[in-house]
Amino acid sequence: MAKMTVRTERCKGCGLCAQACPKNIVAINKEKRNKAGYFTAECTDDNACIGCAMCAMMCPDCCITVEK
Amino acid sequence: MAVVFERPKSLCDVPLHYCPGCTHGIVHRLVAEVMDEMGIEGDTVGVCPVGCSVMAYNYFGCDMIEAPHGRAPAVATGVKRSNPDKFVFTYQGDGDLAAIGTAETVHAATRGENIVVIFINNTIYGMTGGQMAPTTRPGQVTQTTPFGRNPELAGYPVRVSEMLSTLTGVALAQRVAVDSVAHIREAKKAIRKAFENQKEKKGFSIVEVLSTCPTNWGLTPTDALKRLREEMIPYYPLGVYKDSVAGGND
């Protein structure tokens, strides 16, 4: 059981987390913008997350927390 | 569930002003993680450059000084000489460190100043809108090399780690990259080693971090990482160029 959480108000939607995820379950949600106007990242399948924290390691804005 | 990854405490909890996908934030985090792990935030003084990371003083939790353009190694020298028990680092870009601040960089290195220099090489002046840097590769298009850098007109780039590795005062000269998780882990190890060197009074340690500038390269953040990997790393090979103690190779 693992979980990644994006602090969406800090996310700039750069997508570096998504390209780093080995399970391909991190994506930029193109439906929702944050206050700064960015589309933000989210986990598309919580059950598939292995808590490797590769998304968080790549995040330039340090807005991902990972629990396991 | 336990937290396996979170923001380091030495990185202030404020939004970073960098463009989306800019790798400055990754390197900031690595430096902060090293300060946390070594428990030295309260004994560290950082020195910012002029350039995109000019406002890094708002981001690092340690005491910070904003230096004139290129002069961070001289400012850091003043801090370290008057406070030898404190950890001192500079955080500088390629224009700051390898153009206007070349003299300060080379002489702090050759004196073996017991400081850490984090050197961000993204081959461009980001803050001013994307002009040629001393590290801009031949052929690279920038605002001031609109037809690609022509070495006949604009000269050749500086390979900073290689150049500094020839100096006796240098303890560590290592080039790393932040294009992948594996490389980021390597980068953190290098930064940790640089700070450990300072603790052990080994002398000048520089970690050159190959970084991106998606905005001024005109690429998406993901494509910028690809360019870093495919074009920059072959021109600026990663590796340890010197690992010694100041004075150790003479």
Added chain:
Amino acid sequence: MKGNEALAEAAMRAGCKCFFGYPITPQTELAAYMAKRMNKNGGVFLQAESEIAAINMVLGAASTGVRAMTSSSSPGISLKSEGISYIAGSDLPCVIINVERGGPGLGGIQPSQADYWQATKGLAHGDFHLLVYAPASVQEMVDMVIKAFDKADTYRMPAMILADGLLGQMMEPVTFPEIEQKTHDKSSWAANGHKGQREHHIINSLYLTPEELERTVVERFAKYDTIKQTETDAELYMTEDADILVCAFGATARVVKSAVNEAREMGIKAGMFRPKTVWPFPVNELQEASKNASQILSVEMSMGQMIDDIKLALNCSKPVEFFGRTGGVIPTPAEVLAKIKAMGGNK
């Protein structure tokens, strides 16, 4: 003791912990003196790679709250000007010595006062001032260095000793006063490691919001206003009944004093006004000294720079004449006396 060495000894006694320098004539003895003693006394002496690096090392050391100093001569001060602007903009205390030589450009290595404008008005970019002391003897260099460190800390701003090659090379007896070590509490701003016990301190001169930058500059100028009221200093010599008031600062004042004495012997009512602080300029003191004068003469080792401040201080209410030599030529008492006579000083 030689002037340059006296400056160095006084700085060490005043608690200067760090000296960063770069060789330049005619101030080199100062660094050499520091090199012999500073590190032994637990301080820091470092020869930097340039004037630019030296002033930035001062910036770094001063940021941590220690007393730091650099010294140079005219062309070197130009190089330091960038760092001095940052130091002023970051509200850091430090002491800068300028043992002036002739200019512009590489100029010469003989004494000059042609950096008056630079020191008092236009040292570098931006709205700011330095405290500028102008000694006229080796003893005064000692006293002013001690004072400069104290006032720099009091006001959190850079202070300069504006000397010249004549004073730097001059040998005179000096006594070093007992220094009452005032402690200046720098714990509210110094960047020397927060130990986890306070917020992080930031030493900085960047303000991207115009209103915020304006506010910091206006606050600094309020401090300058206080300094203008409290820190001016001048020597008045036979001014009470003086009809011709001769103004001079630094080494030139020694020449002028001789000329004034000779004029008095000839029955000319001459007097001398010598600012000891050239920023802030002693406006009230000059007004007092010139109250009975019909004419003013400014004597300088330049083409005439302090004369501007004299005219401003007197609102151009009296004629102000000028006599100067430049390029390293030192005016003689006979030349100054001839000028006083030519002004038709009344009997």
